[in-house]
Amino acid sequence: MDRRKFLAYLGRSAVVLTFLGQGFAYFRALVPNTLYEPPKKFRIGYPKDYPEGITFVAKHRLFVVREGKSFWVISAICQHLGCTVNIVPPKQEVVKIKGQEYHQKWEFFCPCHGSMYYGEGTNYGGPAPRPLPWYKVDVGPDGQLVVDTNTEVDHKFRLIVENL
Ligand code: FES
Incomplete structure (x- = not known):
């Protein structure tokens, strides 16, 4: 060359x-x-540390509901534009959701644009287009509750924890 x-x-x-x-x-x-996304599966503490009723877990923007040995988790993220909803006293104690009577001790209200949700998360007022999602919750190997926000569950879901 x-x-x-x-x-x-x-x-x-x-x-x-x-x-x-x-x-x-x-x-x-x-x-x-x-x-930079937060993890979708995380521990939220021991079941025994949750009091009866509803507890807001600010770090993860969700509610943990406990009724005796039953637990379930509801998202606190408004389905309109993502503000955090508040727990408010119910307007009615008994409501009909999909033809079923539901006794509620609280409701959720979004302070941003006024969306309203029944105590089990079904939207009934304001601009929110869908209910608050329920997330799968389980007991991890160390005994703590583990929430999986990748997995939505039905509103009939209950985690039963026998050894509290
Ligand atoms: S973000 Fe909740 S009503 Fe708009």
Whole structure:
């Protein structure tokens, strides 16, 4: 290979390598180095530490409801635009939800735009388009409650904890 051909080859190689490098940098920039999303499965403490009734867990924006040995978890995130809903006294103690009578001790109210939810999470007023989700809760190996916000459960779900 003479000098002229060698230099032309070198120049073309440099251009190709430059484009390849830029292409790699472009696609690498689409993949974040760290994931800032909070974990979807987490521990929220021991069942015995939850009092009877409803408890707001601010760190995870959810409610833990305890009735004796039964536990369930309701999201506190409004289904309209994501504000945190508050527990408020019920407007009616007995309501009909899907044809069934439901006795409620509290309701949820969103302070942002006024969405209202019955005590088991069904939306009945304001702009919220759907009920508050219920999340799967289980007892982990260390005895703590483990919530899995990746898994929504039916409003009939109950976790029974025998050894409190
Ligand atoms: S965010 Fe709750 S009503 Fe809009």
